[in-house]
Amino acid sequence: MTRLRRWFLAPAAVILVLLYGVPLAIICAYSLFERGAYGGVETVFTPANFLRLADALYLTILLRSFLMAGAATLLCLVLAFPLSWFISHAGRRKHLYLALVVLPFWTSILICMYSWMFLLRDTGLLNTVLLELGWISQPLPLLYNYGAVLLGLVYNYLPFMVLPVYAALERLDPHLVEAASDLGAKPAATFRRVVWPLAAPGVRAGAVLVFIPCLGDYLTPDLLGGGRTIMVGNLIQNQFTAARNYPFGAAVSLALMSVVMLLLWRLLKREEEVLP
Amino acid sequence: MRALLKSYVAAAFVFLYLPLVVLAVFSFNDSRFTLWNGFSLRWYRAAWENSQLTHAAASSLIIAVCSTVFATTAGTLCAYGLWKRNTRRLTAALYLSLVTPEIVMGVAMLAFYQIVLAPMSAPLGMHTVIVSHITFSLAYVVVVVLARLRTLDPRLEEAALDLGANEWQAFRRVTLPLLLPGIAAASLLAFTISFDDYVITSLVAGVDSETLPMVIYAMARRGVRPEVNAVSAAIVVLLGGLALVSERLNRT
Numbered sequence: 001m002t003r004l005r006r007w008f009l010a011p012a013a014v015i016l017v018l019l020y021g022v023p024l025a026i027i028c029a030y031s032l033f034e035r036g037a038y039g040g041v042e043t044v045f046t047p048a049n050f051l052r053l054a055d056a057l058y059l060t061i062l063l064r065s066f067l068m069a070g071a072a073t074l075l076c077l078v079l080a081f082p083l084s085w086f087i088s089h090a091g092r093r094k095h096l097y098l099a100l101v102v103l104p105f106w107t108s109i110l111i112c113m114y115s116w117m118f119l120l121r122d123t124g125l126l127n128t129v130l131l132e133l134g135w136i137s138q139p140l141p142l143l144y145n146y147g148a149v150l151l152g153l154v155y156n157y158l159p160f161m162v163l164p165v166y167a168a169l170e171r172l173d174p175h176l177v178e179a180a181s182d183l184g185a186k187p188a189a190t191f192r193r194v195v196w197p198l199a200a201p202g203v204r205a206g207a208v209l210v211f212i213p214c215l216g217d218y219l220t221p222d223l224l225g226g227g228r229t230i231m232v233g234n235l236i237q238n239q240f241t242a243a244r245n246y247p248f249g250a251a252v253s254l255a256l257m258s259v260v261m262l263l264l265w266r267l268l269k270r271e272e273e274v275l276p
Numbered sequence: 277m278r279a280l281l282k283s284y285v286a287a288a289f290v291f292l293y294l295p296l297v298v299l300a301v302f303s304f305n306d307s308r309f310t311l312w313n314g315f316s317l318r319w320y321r322a323a324w325e326n327s328q329l330t331h332a333a334a335s336s337l338i339i340a341v342c343s344t345v346f347a348t349t350a351g352t353l354c355a356y357g358l359w360k361r362n363t364r365r366l367t368a369a370l371y372l373s374l375v376t377p378e379i380v381m382g383v384a385m386l387a388f389y390q391i392v393l394a395p396m397s398a399p400l401g402m403h404t405v406i407v408s409h410i411t412f413s414l415a416y417v418v419v420v421v422l423a424r425l426r427t428l429d430p431r432l433e434e435a436a437l438d439l440g441a442n443e444w445q446a447f448r449r450v451t452l453p454l455l456l457p458g459i460a461a462a463s464l465l466a467f468t469i470s471f472d473d474y475v476i477t478s479l480v481a482g483v484d485s486e487t488l489p490m491v492i493y494a495m496a497r498r499g500v501r502p503e504v505n506a507v508s509a510a511i512v513v514l515l516g517g518l519a520l521v522s523e524r525l526n527r528t
Contacts, residue, residue, distance in 0.1 A: 004443040005357040009366060012354030012414060016369045019411040020376075023384035030387060079288055086285045099523050104292050106465075106519035108472040110489050111508040114496045115295035118302070118310075118505070125298060128310045158292070187277075216377025218475050223496065233379040240383040240479070250387075253380045264375055 024257075030250035041246055049251035058235070062255075065231040068146070068221075069214035072153035073161075076210045077203060079154065080161035084202075087162075088169040098166065102159045109156055113223045116155070120148055120224075144226035152220035157213055161206035168202025169195075201270075208267040212260050232256050296512055303509040308502055319506040326503055328491060333507075336488040339402060339477075340470040343409035347470075348463040350410070351417025352455070356447065358418070359425045374415040381412060382479035389480060401482035408480050409473065413466040420465060420526065424458025425451075457525045464522040468515050 031049050033041040052058065087097045104112060119125045120142040127139040142148060172195065180190040218233030227234070232252060239249025303320070307313030323329050358367065373381070385408050389400060428451065436446040474489040481490065488511070495504045 004447070005359075005361075008353040008357035009363065011350035012357075012370075012418065013366060015350055015411055015414055016366070016373065019385070019388070019407060020369065020373050020381075023381075023388035026387045026391065027380075027384045079291075082281055082284050083288050086281055095527070099520070100289065101292065102523075103516055103519055104296060106468055106522075107296070107512045107516045108489075108508075110472065110474045110492060111299070111512055112295050114492060114504065114508060115299040117496060119295060119298060123310060125302075125310055132311075155291070155295075212375055213377070216379060218377075218379040223493075233377060236379050236383060237479075240386060246387065249383060253383060256377060257380055260375055260377065261372070264371070268371075 027250045027253050030247050031254050033247050035245050035247050049247045050255075052248060053251060053255060058252075061230055061235050062232060064229075065215055065233075068150060068153065068229075068231060069211050072150055072157065072214045073207050073210045075150065075154045076158050076161040077165075077207065080158060080165050080206065081199075081203075084162050084166040084169050087166055088172075098163070101162050105156070105159045110219065112155065113152055113219060116148070116152060116224060117143060143224065144228055146225070146229055148224040149221050149229050149231075152224040153214045153217060156217070156220060157210045160209040160213070164202040164205040164209065165199060166202070168199045172198050204270065205267060208263050212263055215259065216256055296516075299505055299512065300509045303502070303505040305502070305505075319502040320510075323503040323506045323510075328486075329488070329503065329507055332486050332488045332491040335402065335485055336471055339405050339409060339485070339487060340467050342406045343413060343470045344463050344466045346406075346410045347413040347417050347466045348459060351414050351462060351466075352421050352459050354414070355418045355421035355425055356451065356455075358422060360430060370415045370418055373412065374419070378412075378473075378475040382408075382476040385411070385476065386479045399482050400480055400485075402485040404480045404482065405477055405485050405487070408476050409470040412473075412476060413469050416465050416469060417462040420462035421455065421458050424455055424461075424526070428454055461522040461525040464518045464525070468518050468522075471511075472515060 030041055032045050032047070034044045034046050034048070036042050053062070083101070087094055087101075090097055117124070121127070122139040122141075122143070124143070126142060127136075130136045131139065176194055176198070177190055180194045181187070185193070215231075216233050217231065218237055221229045221231045221234055222237075225231075230238075232255075236249050236252050236256070239245045239252065243249075302310070302312075304315050304317070305312055306316035306318065354366075354370075357363070385404075389404050393400070393404075432454070433446050433450050436450045437443070441449065472489060473487075474493055477487050478490055478493070481487065488507070492504055492508060495501045
């Protein structure tokens with residue numbers, strides 16, 4: 001039985017090793033080399049690229065990325081929890097609602113971001129409508145700021161929070177909630193002492209699943225932030241294109257990858273059962 | 277309380293669908309500006325007559341079809357190989373490729389191609405884009421097909437083997453037909469993510485391989501262009517339709 005199956009694994013294994021493993025290994029190597037005079041790398045070992053991460057400029061970018069990803073995760077939770085609660089109580093329409101939540105994610109993130117630009121820019125739809133109504137006398141600065149980036153991040157990764165929270169709430173026995181209120185618990189107390197503890201594994205999984213892509217996001221800060229709100233992803237892109245400092249870009253990539261791997265490893269250890 | 281929850285949920289759905297609906301509506305706007313000026317198909321015609329857009333659409337289509345064929349084949353075989361047993365390193369690599377930030381995967385592939393292609397003095401181009409797309413859609417295919425395999429009754433294949441089929445025949449005649457809906461769903465998903473990708477593509481593309489997302493991105497940076505609204509609305513309908521069909525196939 002096993003012989004054929006092992007052969008079946010071969011194409012995927014070759015692709016992963018050659019086109020995913022080797023490129024990552026190159027990045028690891030680059031991060032320890034010196035920058036070449038005309039872009040490229042000099043094969044001289046140096047820890048300088050990692051030390052440079054401690055520079056105030058780059059620390060600020062790292063910190064900003066963490067804060068933005070954290071804020072987006074929190075907002076996703078606030079939005080996703082009632083939504084997941086509603087869907088898990090929607091009876092036969094559950095699958096329809098879940099599909100509706102995930103659909104924008106599967107269409108095109110780039111186009112969704114483009115459309116938000118269309119809505120938010122100075123001559124965009126929201127400002128035009130508000131000006132026409134006479135509620136404002138000049139356009140509100142809705143685009144190219146942290147708020148716009150945060151909105152984009154929440155929009156893009158909301159499904160990653162809804163799915164695991166829904167999975168946890170779906171398994172919550174409604175009798176427990178009834179029992180709590182029969183025994184005299186107020187809604188707030190029922191939520192805090194019955195619902196929340198049982199939903200917590202889903203919330204933790206959702207938090208990691210949202211936080212990871214937000215942290216490494218490149219397109220959202222680039223488009224909705226207009227290049228003024230630089231996050232880690234933009235820093236990496238810049239080092240590999242305009243700045244042509246591959247070794248430093250590689251070091252930043254590795255720092256980002258190690259955070260991602262650490263979070264994922266912790267998640268897989270704790271919440272295997274609620275992952276979608 | 278119930279009414280409050282309902283309005284909250286309604287607001288969440290408005291948030292999710294507002295950009296898509298607005299885009300679709302304004303793609304039919306007769307005016308170049310944000311004010312509604314009557315229904316018109318002129319931007320669809322303008323997009324159709326824009327050779328940069330049609331050329332990019334053709335590139336995107338070729339890339340998406342090629343990478344989908346390869347990724348679906350390799351991914352399906354891999355999922356079957358992983359079924360009912362534990363191949364930890366490969367599974368870990370697959371999941372890791374799934375959560376690797378796109379920008380990191382993109383720059384790593386760029387560095388890789390520069391090293392590999394430099395001795396042959398071969399340029400970046402459609403081939404590098406296709407190879408990259410195969411790599412990042414592989415894990416999606418494996419996850420979807422594996423989920424389908426887990427719903428199958430393993431005794432069917434065992435029965436085929438007991439009745440004298442060899443391994444290949446059991447796979448080809450019993451398991452593969454049962455897997456087809458899952459494989460179709462996975463391939464639609466692979467097509468969608470390939471057609472939509474911007475970050476990795478823009479890093480590994482050459483001069484001859486500008487894709488539709490790259491053109492849309494460039495135009496979006498320069499300001500709103502009504503042709504882009506039209507193309508984008510068409511893409512949303514196409515990819516949204518594929519995603520819905522994929523979802524359906526997955527549940528039959």
